[in-house]
Amino acid sequence: MVSIVEKFQTKRILNQIIKKNSLFWEKVGQKNTLRLFKKVAKYVPAYKDFLSKNGIDYKKIKTWSDFQLVPITDKKNYLQQYSLEDLCWYGRIDKPLVFTSTSGSTSVPFYFPRSHQIDWQSAVTHQQFYDQGKADSTLVIVTFGMGLWIGGLITYQAFEIIARNGKKPISIITPGINKKEIFKALRDLAPKYGEVILAGYPPFIKDLLDEATANNIDLKKIKMRFVMAAEVFTENFRDYLMERAENLNVFTDFLHIYGSADIGTMATESTPGILVKRLANQNQLLFENLFEHWTKSPTVAQYNPNFINFEAIDEQILLTGNNAIPLIRYAIGDRGGVYSYEQIKNKFTKFGIDLEKEAASRGLLPYWQQLPFIYIFERMDLSVTIYGVNIFPQIIREVLLKDNLQKYITGKFTLQTKFTGKQDQYLEINLELKAQIELPTHLSVTVKKEILSALIEKSSEFCELSKLLGERVHPSINFFSFEHPEYFKPGVKQKWVIQ
Numbered sequence: 001m002v003s004i005v006e007k008f009q010t011k012r013i014l015n016q017i018i019k020k021n022s023l024f025w026e027k028v029g030q031k032n033t034l035r036l037f038k039k040v041a042k043y044v045p046a047y048k049d050f051l052s053k054n055g056i057d058y059k060k061i062k063t064w065s066d067f068q069l070v071p072i073t074d075k076k077n078y079l080q081q082y083s084l085e086d087l088c089w090y091g092r093i094d095k096p097l098v099f100t101s102t103s104g105s106t107s108v109p110f111y112f113p114r115s116h117q118i119d120w121q122s123a124v125t126h127q128q129f130y131d132q133g134k135a136d137s138t139l140v141i142v143t144f145g146m147g148l149w150i151g152g153l154i155t156y157q158a159f160e161i162i163a164r165n166g167k168k169p170i171s172i173i174t175p176g177i178n179k180k181e182i183f184k185a186l187r188d189l190a191p192k193y194g195e196v197i198l199a200g201y202p203p204f205i206k207d208l209l210d211e212a213t214a215n216n217i218d219l220k221k222i223k224m225r226f227v228m229a230a231e232v233f234t235e236n237f238r239d240y241l242m243e244r245a246e247n248l249n250v251f252t253d254f255l256h257i258y259g260s261a262d263i264g265t266m267a268t269e270s271t272p273g274i275l276v277k278r279l280a281n282q283n284q285l286l287f288e289n290l291f292e293h294w295t296k297s298p299t300v301a302q303y304n305p306n307f308i309n310f311e312a313i314d315e316q317i318l319l320t321g322n323n324a325i326p327l328i329r330y331a332i333g334d335r336g337g338v339y340s341y342e343q344i345k346n347k348f349t350k351f352g353i354d355l356e357k358e359a360a361s362r363g364l365l366p367y368w369q370q371l372p373f374i375y376i377f378e379r380m381d382l383s384v385t386i387y388g389v390n391i392f393p394q395i396i397r398e399v400l401l402k403d404n405l406q407k408y409i410t411g412k413f414t415l416q417t418k419f420t421g422k423q424d425q426y427l428e429i430n431l432e433l434k435a436q437i438e439l440p441t442h443l444s445v446t447v448k449k450e451i452l453s454a455l456i457e458k459s460s461e462f463c464e465l466s467k468l469l470g471e472r473v474h475p476s477i478n479f480f481s482f483e484h485p486e487y488f489k490p491g492v493k494q495k496w497v498i499q
Helices: 004-019 022-043 045-053 116-131 150-165 179-188 202-210 235-245 271-281 284-291 341-350 355-361 393-400 443-458 460-473
Strands: 098-101 111-114 138-142 170-173 195-200 224-229 254-260 264-269 299-302 308-313 316-321 327-339 373-379 384-386 389-391 409-419 425-433 476-480
Touching: 004 116, 004 150, 022 045, 022 308, 022 316, 022 327, 022 341, 098 150, 111 150, 116 150, 116 224, 116 254, 116 264, 138 150, 138 179, 150 170, 150 254, 150 264, 179 202, 195 202, 202 224, 202 235, 224 235, 235 271, 254 299, 264 271, 264 308, 271 284, 271 299, 271 341, 271 355, 271 373, 284 341, 308 327, 327 341, 341 355, 384 409, 384 425, 389 460, 393 409, 393 443, 425 460, 443 460, 443 476
Parallel strands: 138 170, 138 195, 195 224, 224 254, 425 476
Antiparallel strands: 098 111, 254 264, 264 299, 299 373, 308 316, 316 327, 327 373, 384 389, 409 425
């Protein structure tokens, strides 16, 4: 059963989200961050040692300005330097924990433990979205992977906590990425409920909608809502889902989660973020002013400073938050920026747009909140994603070093996630041929086979994806002549990933 304290805290925080203004959240973020920093410095052995090695006396860090002097942590300089026990509170792991893992694509997989607190925080965040629904009964279908990775389990646990805490019935089924079971649930169970919340990776959700008719599912008879995570997607993609599913409200029926194995649900792109993106897309100057030099659409999410706080330094996202492994000024590897609600509002005002009037005209004020914003682009570690799985250049580099390929190719390549006209994702790999080498007929097949084998071997997530989707996720291989100006222009630093 959900504890009385948990119910009270959920109600209190949800009320804050509705009623409190931008300044309140700024103060809460700074206050909670400083409090957590001091506690971690005192009671987490690894962080205590980390500060000592960096010449920081935590007792002298008293203000937000002081906190800017605290060194940044990341996987390389912090998590990989200490034992799991020393990274945890009081140097102990003999407590109730749930472990999830990173994919291990860049190094040895890292196991992140989390406490019930993280699941409860995720439930509070999901509760906001759930409460926007009007149905008397809800079926949640979790199509995230249900293995070692966080997406499936934390989504299940969040809705399970909401179900035990609420008054309206919620049922949950967890087929993971098993399409046969997903379609069976949509056929046999979904029509019995007032609404269906379909949770999964954006491209996988698209696949399900595209294949629904062929599996005898009439989407017009299902009130569908979506919870998605793991990668950035455009408003054109959202519009595509709207056309396929029908009966959707673009502002209230989508929840896009910015989360991680490191610390769970961090922020969510919901009603305010969606409106900000769609309005910015209509005004190029506003878009450029909001997102600086970027031309691609980011995820525009809001976060709750009761749970986590963000900073951005030179487009590097830093987070501070509590977990079984608490993280202080942790560089998670993503690029983007941070705004208070008031800052976002003022940006729009400068362009003659009253953000709150725009929300009111669309009937969105009941779902409005002045939580701070974070916008996120692709990762800083130069990866691309396909169906929510990160693909790193290092895997491809190792393949191209093999003797049977060296006589044909230079080892230079580019990675890019592309979309067909139907918005299907695919991975494109462009390779540079050596000088005066003509393309052998067998080379394309050989390279594709070697790269595919390496991806399956090195990435457990891609391995599972390949089992499910087969050739759909096999990379598209293209060859270009030596020093081709499009991708391999001489005299410049090789760009491995094209964003």
